[in-house]
Amino acid sequence: MTRPKLFVTVATLVTLVIVHALGLGPPAQAAELSGTLKKIKDTGTITLGVRESSIPFNYSLGGGQQVGYSWEIMGRAVEAIKAELGLQTLRIKQIPVTPQDRITLVQNGTIDLECSSTTNNLERQRQVAFSNSLFIIGTRLLTRRGSGVEDFADLKGKNVVTTAGTTSERLLRKMNDDGNLGINIISAKEHGQSFLTLESGRAVAFMMDDALLFGERAKARSPNDWVVVGRPQSREAYGCIMRRDDPPFKRVVDATIARLMKSGEIEAIYARWFLQPVPPRNLNLSFPLSEDMKRLFKNPNDQALE
Amino acid sequence: MSYHWHWGVFLEQAARNRTYLDWLCSGAWITLALGLVSWTIALGLGTVLGVLRTLPSRFWSGLAVGYVDLFRSVPLLVQLFIWYFVLPELLPHGDTIKQLPPWLQQAGAAVLCLGTFTAARVCEQVRSGIAALPRDLENAGLALGLTRAETYRHVLLPVSFRLLVPPLTSELLNVFKNSAVASTIGLLDLAAQGRQLLDYTAQPYESFIAVTLLYLAINVAVMLLMRWVEQRWRIPGYIGGK
Amino acid sequence: MAYPFDFSSLDRRNLEILGEGMALSLEITGVAVVIGIGWGTLLATMRLSSRRPLRWLAAGYVNLFRAIPLVMVLLWFFLVVPRLLQRTLHLPADTDLRLVSALVAFSLFEAAYYSEIIRAGIQAVPKGQLAASLALGMTYGQSMRLVILPQALRHMLPLLLTQAIVLFQDTSLVYVSALADFFGQAYGIGERDGRIVELLLFAGATYLVMCVIASRMVQRLARRVGR
Numbered sequence: 001m002t003r004p005k006l007f008v009t010v011a012t013l014v015t016l017v018i019v020h021a022l023g024l025g026p027p028a029q030a031a032e033l034s035g036t037l038k039k040i041k042d043t044g045t046i047t048l049g050v051r052e053s054s055i056p057f058n059y060s061l062g063g064g065q066q067v068g069y070s071w072e073i074m075g076r077a078v079e080a081i082k083a084e085l086g087l088q089t090l091r092i093k094q095i096p097v098t099p100q101d102r103i104t105l106v107q108n109g110t111i112d113l114e115c116s117s118t119t120n121n122l123e124r125q126r127q128v129a130f131s132n133s134l135f136i137i138g139t140r141l142l143t144r145r146g147s148g149v150e151d152f153a154d155l156k157g158k159n160v161v162t163t164a165g166t167t168s169e170r171l172l173r174k175m176n177d178d179g180n181l182g183i184n185i186i187s188a189k190e191h192g193q194s195f196l197t198l199e200s201g202r203a204v205a206f207m208m209d210d211a212l213l214f215g216e217r218a219k220a221r222s223p224n225d226w227v228v229v230g231r232p233q234s235r236e237a238y239g240c241i242m243r244r245d246d247p248p249f250k251r252v253v254d255a256t257i258a259r260l261m262k263s264g265e266i267e268a269i270y271a272r273w274f275l276q277p278v279p280p281r282n283l284n285l286s287f288p289l290s291e292d293m294k295r296l297f298k299n300p301n302d303q304a305l306e
Numbered sequence: 307m308s309y310h311w312h313w314g315v316f317l318e319q320a321a322r323n324r325t326y327l328d329w330l331c332s333g334a335w336i337t338l339a340l341g342l343v344s345w346t347i348a349l350g351l352g353t354v355l356g357v358l359r360t361l362p363s364r365f366w367s368g369l370a371v372g373y374v375d376l377f378r379s380v381p382l383l384v385q386l387f388i389w390y391f392v393l394p395e396l397l398p399h400g401d402t403i404k405q406l407p408p409w410l411q412q413a414g415a416a417v418l419c420l421g422t423f424t425a426a427r428v429c430e431q432v433r434s435g436i437a438a439l440p441r442d443l444e445n446a447g448l449a450l451g452l453t454r455a456e457t458y459r460h461v462l463l464p465v466s467f468r469l470l471v472p473p474l475t476s477e478l479l480n481v482f483k484n485s486a487v488a489s490t491i492g493l494l495d496l497a498a499q500g501r502q503l504l505d506y507t508a509q510p511y512e513s514f515i516a517v518t519l520l521y522l523a524i525n526v527a528v529m530l531l532m533r534w535v536e537q538r539w540r541i542p543g544y545i546g547g548k
Numbered sequence: 549m550a551y552p553f554d555f556s557s558l559d560r561r562n563l564e565i566l567g568e569g570m571a572l573s574l575e576i577t578g579v580a581v582v583i584g585i586g587w588g589t590l591l592a593t594m595r596l597s598s599r600r601p602l603r604w605l606a607a608g609y610v611n612l613f614r615a616i617p618l619v620m621v622l623l624w625f626f627l628v629v630p631r632l633l634q635r636t637l638h639l640p641a642d643t644d645l646r647l648v649s650a651l652v653a654f655s656l657f658e659a660a661y662y663s664e665i666i667r668a669g670i671q672a673v674p675k676g677q678l679a680a681s682l683a684l685g686m687t688y689g690q691s692m693r694l695v696i697l698p699q700a701l702r703h704m705l706p707l708l709l710t711q712a713i714v715l716f717q718d719t720s721l722v723y724v725s726a727l728a729d730f731f732g733q734a735y736g737i738g739e740r741d742g743r744i745v746e747l748l749l750f751a752g753a754t755y756l757v758m759c760v761i762a763s764r765m766v767q768r769l770a771r772r773v774g775r
Contacts, residue, residue, distance in 0.1 A: 052736065062740060063565055095646065096726045100505060101627060105726075108630045110645045127508050159408055165505055177322040186408045187492055192739045199742070200395070202404045202411070221742060280740075379759035380752050381717035384731055388752055392745045396551050479615075486617035490723060497619050501627075510628045518616055518624075525615040 035246035036112050037085060045091040046078060049102055049114030049241075053192035055215030056273040057135070057238070058116035061280055066094060069273040070134055073266075074115035074240065077131075077256040084252050098190050100165030103127050106241050113253065115240035117212055119167045120304045129250050130239035132257040132300045136292040137209040138232025139168050142198065142217060144225055149205050151230045161186040161194045161203035168207045171233055191216055209236065211274075211287060218283040235292065237305045258300040266297055315507045316516065326503055333499030334520050340416055340495060341482040341524075347421025348481065349474075352428025357458055359433040370429060377426035383487050385423055390415035390491045408492065416488035424481050431473045435466035468539040475532035482524050496520055557743045558750065569733030570754075576729065577716045580654035584715075585708065587655065588662030593692060595667055606663070613660035618721055621657050625649035626725035646727050658715055665711060669704035670696055706770035713762050717755065730754070 033041055040046050050066050051058040057070040082090040095111050102118060105111050106128050117137075120130040141160075143149040149158075152175065162169045164187040176183045186203055188194040195216040198206040206213065210228060217226045240253055260266040267289075272278075274287040289297075316327040359370035377385070390412065394400035403411065439462060447457035467474075489498035500517035504510050594606035613621070630645045637648070673696050681691035720731035728736060731751055738747030 053739075060736075060740075062737070063561060093644070095644075096728070098726070100501065101726070103508075104504065104510065104627050108627070110630050159405075173321065184408045189490075190739075196739060196742070196744060200404060201401060202408070375760055375763075376756065379717075379756045379763070381720040381731065381755055383720045383723060384748065384752050384755060387735070387748050392748050395745050483615075483617040486619035487721070489619065497617065497623070500620070501623070504627060514620070514624055514628055518620060521616045521620065522612075 033085075034248065036243060036249040037081070037246075037252075040081060040090070040112065041085045041087065044087065044089065045093055046081065046113065047093040047095055047111045048074060048078070049097040049105065049111040049116070050094045051116045052096060052098070052190050053195075053216070053219075054116040054212060055191070055219055056278050056285065057211070057215070059215075060096075064094070067279060068116070069269060070115040070117065070238070070240070072269050072272075073134060073257060073260065074113065076260060077113065077115070077240070077253045080256040081249075081252050098165065099163050100189070102165075103241065106243060109243075112249075113240060113242050117209060117238050118241050119209075119236040120239040120302065121167065121236070121306075122304050124241075125304065127244070128241040129244045129246065130241060130302050130304070131250065131253045132261075132302045133237040133239050133296055134257065135211065135238040136290065136296055136305070137211050137236055137238070139171060139207060139234050139236065140210045140213060140228055140232055141205045141207050141230040142195075142213040142226055142228055143205040144198075145227045147204055149229060152233060155181060155183050155205060157182045158205070159184045159186060159203045160205050160207055161188055161197040162207045163188055163191050163194045166208070167234070167236060168209065172207050175233070192219075195220070207233075211285075214285045214287050215278075218278060218285050219281060223281075223283055235305050237296075237303070239302060254300075254302065261297045261300045311512065312509055313512055315509050315512055318507070320506065326507060329499050329502060330496075330516055330520065333494060333496040333517075334524070336413075336494060337482065337485050337496040337521075338524065340413065340420070340485045340488060340493070341478075343417050344420035344424060344485070345478055345481050347417065348424035348428050348477070351421065351425035353432055353463070355425060355429035356432025356436065357463070359429060360436045361454075370433075374426045374429055377423050382419070382423055382484055383490065386415065386419045386487055386491060389419045409494075412488065412491050412493040415491060416485070416493055420481060420484060420488075423484070424477060427477050427480070428474070431470055431477065432466065435470040435473075436462055438469070439466055465541065468541050471532060471536040471539060475529065475536070478532065479525060479528055482528065483521075551745060553746060554743060555746050555750075557737055557741045557746060562737050565733050565737065566730060569728055569730035572727065573716065573719045573729040573731075576650060576654055576719045576722070577712065579651050580658050580715055581712045583651075583655035584658030584662045585666075587659035589666050589697070591659060591663035592667040592670060595663070596670060610660045610663050613657050614664075618653075618657055618718055619724055621653045622650065622721055622724055625653040646725055650722050650725060650727055654715065654719070658711070661711060662708065665704055665707045666700065669700035669707075672703055673699045702773055705773060706766050709766045709769070710763065713759055713766070716762075717759065720755075 050060065050071075051068075053059050054068070054070075056068050058066065058068040058074070059071075060066055078090065078092065095105070097105055097111065097114060099118075102111075102114050102116075103124060106114060115131075115134065117135070118124075118130075120133060124130070141149065141152065141155075148154065160172065160183050162172050162185065169185070169187055172183070172185055175181065176185065186194075186197055188197055191208065191212055194206050194208070197203050199220065206216070208216075210232065213228045217223050217228070220226060240257075242249055242253065260269070270289065270293075274285050277284050316330065317325050320326045320329055355370045355373055358366045359374075361367055393415075394403040394411075397403065406414075443461055443465065444457060447461045448454070452460065485495060486497040488495050489501070492498075494502070496517055500513055503513035503516075507513060591606045591610060594602045595610070597603060626646065626649050630649055670692075677695055677699065678691055681695045682688070686694065719729050722729050723732050723735070734747045734751040735744070738744040741747075
């Protein structure tokens with residue numbers, strides 16, 4: 001090529017690249033909306049799953065007021081969905097869910113998205129899709145100070161409460177069966193009810209994810225009576241759940257979470273719920289970032305742990 | 307929405323050495339046991355109340371009316387929660403109750419709740435049964451020198467019970483249906499196992515169809531049994547008699 | 549052991565929440581009664597019809613719904629069939645499926661019970677009435693509508709109302725789905741504030757007062773109607 005022609009070719013190519021990068025070029029063929037995004041665009045409404053007492057992730061302060069770490073992240077995802085669909089207004093509907101029915105309610109279409117404290121594991125991935133992970137926890141025990149329970153071995157022959165439909169419930173049952181521990185397992189409907197069972201003396205310990213245990217403790221009338229003990233029986237990652245086989249929807253939610261983590265905004269959200277006083281009793285969970293969490297923030301992913 | 311039917315799921319292993327079918331059956335047994343024990347309480351207590359209701363004494367009769375009003379005006383679920391959550395807090399030995407094995411606490415509360423609730427309905431049936439008898443029966447008994455108590459025991463109650471088999475059957479069926487509320491306090495009856503199955507197997511239709519069929523089976527079995535009882539106890543000369 | 553009763557949870561905001569719950573309980577009761585009586589009347593006439601398939605269909609429906617617990621019916625409609633429901637009823641995609649499934653469940657369930665009451669009421673009307681109306685040239689449908697049912701209703705009214713009171717109490721069972729009726733709200737408040745005992749007793753007392761008053765009114769009505 002002669003020099004001027006080369007120059008023009010290169011210049012044209014560069015311009016095209018810049019123009020496309022700035023989105024100034026002809027719009028790409030608008031992708032056919034499908035699945036959940038289509039449903040949201042058609043109805044102008046998104047239905048979110050809300051939890052009664054998943055503290056401090058997604059919980060109710062009464063009268064329809066919902067707060068929490070995962071709740072805030074879910075709010076950002078909703079904004080991103082709104083922007084993605086180019087909607088002026090997006091109605092938000094809240095449907096209360098419990099750990100036992102949250103997966104079924106996503107599957108049967110009652111709710112579109114639920115971000116709280118739902119553990120991501122391979123078995124559940126067969127039923128629903130998980131977003132990028134929000135949090136990483138270990139499952140431990142909450143017990144009264146001085147109760148004599150220091151670790152899981154001390155639970156032999158005792159009454160232990162856990163919440164129905166959670167991974168802790170399954171773990172506890174398996175531990176009980178395999179080790180012949182003779183534990184009487186009480187399954188409550190929600191974490192709040194589990195804590196009440198513990199507080200009323202019906203159970204000697206409450207097995208659950210450590211962050212949730214700290215959350216329930218912060219809500220108690222005298223938090224100092226309660227202490228979190230025990231070697232973590234499992235390491236689990238939380239994710240938002242949504243319907244399977246719907247990549248466009250998942251992409252928007254994942255992108256939101258990845259953006260929050262990469263930009264460091266997540267640290268402010270985390271601090272608000274784990275390092276500062278939280279409603280309803282303005283107690284501080286004092287739950288500093290674990291190594292697992294720091295690694296997660298640096299590298300957002302949707303992998304199930306263990 | 308394609309659904310993969312998988313009836314074989316019932317033979318899959320749920321936990322150590324137990325299949326999902328085992329879970330289902332254990333739920334059915336608990337429902338049956340719960341129903342039968344509650345019915346025993348209901349029948350006993352209800353008969354006493356029914357008798358009290360027909361006594362001439364305003365005090366005893368009023369007591370029975372009060373009982374029926376109370377237990378028929380509060381929803382069964384609320385009553386159950388009060389038995390399970392409230393009573394141990396208010397009773398002097400409540401703490402000991404709370405230390406009992408959980409299944410015992412749940413079963414105890416369920417049985418007491420169902421028993422007392424159904425007793426109110428049995429009371430009404432017994433009352434109308436006794437009231438439907440001709441006054442001559444009672445007068446004859448008294449004339450023969452029986453005390454009022456003996457009249458009830460040897461004359462009125464045996465006759466009215468033989469006539470009350472159909473309405474009492476429907477109360478017995480209600481007991482088994484109402485037993486499903488016990489699943490809300492954690493008792494692993496048939497309804498609770500249905501939810502467990504749905505949760506663990508992710509096969510909602512199979513789980514729920516199986517549970518529904520089992521409830522139907524219990525219903526049919528009880529009806530057939532009571533029909534046999536009714537046949538044997540028919541009183542000639544009365545409607546439904548030979 | 550004296551329990552330290554503390555009714556402070558019954559403040560204005562919580563009472564408003566309880567009021568909303570009560571409104572929901574009454575709404576479900578109202579809708580289920582109306583649809584239940586309507587569908588129940590149809591079922592009753594089907595069972596008394598001379599055409600066998602209609603009789604069997606109605607009998608099958610009534611016997612099925614009277615043989616299974618209400619809890620199971622609620623769970624069926626809440627966990628298993630919501631999507632199916634949405635499609636058959638052509639509901640807009642943003643309706644509250646929980647409420648719709650609860651309303652459908654209660655209506656279908658109550659219809660079976662109402663149909664039995666109505667059937668007994670119709671059968672209590674002297675046969676001569678039907679014969680006379682047919683002789684006067686009315687069709688079966690007309691005689692039912694203009695002669696039989698109005699008479700049957702007079703006798704059935706107390707029973708229909710009593711069944712409505714029972715239904716009102718049964719709405720507390722929406723506890724098993726995610727709906728919060730009066731009882732659900734009371735329990736939720738009790739759990740949140742750690743005052744389960746007080747709230748449960750309050751809920752029980754409220755139901756007691758409401759239902760006793762309602763059944764006294766029905767009793768007075770029954771006496772006035774004469775049967």
